[in-house]
Structures are given as structure tokens and as C-alpha cells.
Amino acid sequence: MKNLSKRPSHLDFSSPFLSLTKPVDMNYTNPYAQAGWCNPENPSAINQFSGPTSQPPTFGALPYPGHSAPPTKRFIFSSQGPELIRGCEVIDSDSGLTAFRIKMGHEGYDYTSLQCPSGTPRGYIVWKPQGPETEVYGTVARQKAKDWLPLSPDKRY
Structure with missing residues (x-):
């Protein structure tokens, strides 16, 4: 042992x-x-960190954005009167050209139309006591604005 x-x-x-x-x-x-x-x-x-790189991450840890973020488009609302919603031109800030027009409906009608620079209607907003309804011709069927463009969860935007 x-x-x-x-x-x-x-x-x-x-x-x-x-x-x-x-x-x-x-x-x-x-x-x-x-x-x-x-x-x-x-x-x-x-x-050691050497600054920003254009190399994609490896091993599938993070997705690689194949392209940069889209450019920001800025518009200027040009109104002839005190109330923007009654009528204005929306101008592309880069080109200075009118992108579209916003016009209030005829007297007695509670709607606002959106038009191409040529005056061709593109859509409208109907102002109702229950909430506005909107339609973009050929793109968005008529529906309540709150359903088409809902508020953020914290209701800040």
C-alpha cells in the first residue's frame, strides 16, 4: 500500500x-x-484607437452600414399672411425653388390642400372636430392623421 x-x-x-x-x-x-x-x-x-475607420466590424458582432446616412433635406415655409396653415409656399432651401404649395380651402370648407408647384393637387387635410383626416393622392389612402403620423411614445414629437 x-x-x-x-x-x-x-x-x-x-x-x-x-x-x-x-x-x-x-x-x-x-x-x-x-x-x-x-x-x-x-x-x-x-x-490602440486610431480614430474613425471605414473598415467593417468583424465576426458579425455589429452590422456594417453599407452607406452613409441620407442627407438632410431642409424646407422653408414662406407665408404671405399671419397664419401659415391658410396658405404658403414650401421652398427647398438648397435650390430655392418651390417644392409644393399649401392652400386653405374655399370659404366654408374646412380643408387644406397640398399642391405641386404647377398647382396640381397632391393631397389634402380635412379639419374635423374628431381630429384631422389626410390623404396623399396615389400614395396614402384617406385616414385619420393620428393613425398616419402617430405621436412618439413620450408625445414630444
Whole structure:
């Protein structure tokens, strides 16, 4: 029978598999480090942040936007009177050309029409006590404005 009470006075850590003094280099096993991602919280990381890059993320971690954000379109509402809703021209701020016109309906009718610069009707808003209804010809069927363009959850916009 083997004597188990005798223990070695020291352990041999000379094997590379048992070494406790040599740290594991995560740069060789971490796929994000191999792909060039930086870790700003680790100043000794092999990859340091070098500013914006056009390279897509790797390993499917994040989707890559194949294109930049669409340009912002700005319009100017040009009104001849004190009330914008009664009638105005909507002008493209880039070209300075009229994009469309907004006109109040004839006396006695509670609607506002949207027209192309040529005067061709494109849609309308009917002002009702229960809430406005809207239609864009050939695109959006007549429906309540709150259903077509709902408020944000916090009702700020």
C-alpha cells in the first residue's frame, strides 16, 4: 500500500502548462484583438484607437452600414399672411425653388390642400372636430392623421 501521508515539500511549476508566473496573452486568443479592435481601458492592449475607420466590424458582432446616412433635406415655409396653415409656399432651401404649395380651402370648407408647384393637387387635410383626416393622392389612402403620423411614445414629437 502506498503511503499518502508523505507530501512533496514543493511543487514543480517548470512545465509551461502549470506555470503561474507567465500571464496568458489574450491578444492571441481574443478574436476581437486579432481583428484590430482596441480596448481603451487596457493601455497595454496591442491595438490602440486610431480614430474613425471605414473598415467593417468583424465576426458579425455589429452590422456594417453599407452607406452613409441620407442627407438632410431642409424646407422653408414662406407665408404671405399671419397664419401659415391658410396658405404658403414650401421652398427647398438648397435650390430655392418651390417644392409644393399649401392652400386653405374655399370659404366654408374646412380643408387644406397640398399642391405641386404647377398647382396640381397632391393631397389634402380635412379639419374635423374628431381630429384631422389626410390623404396623399396615389400614395396614402384617406385616414385619420393620428393613425398616419402617430405621436412618439413620450408625445414630444
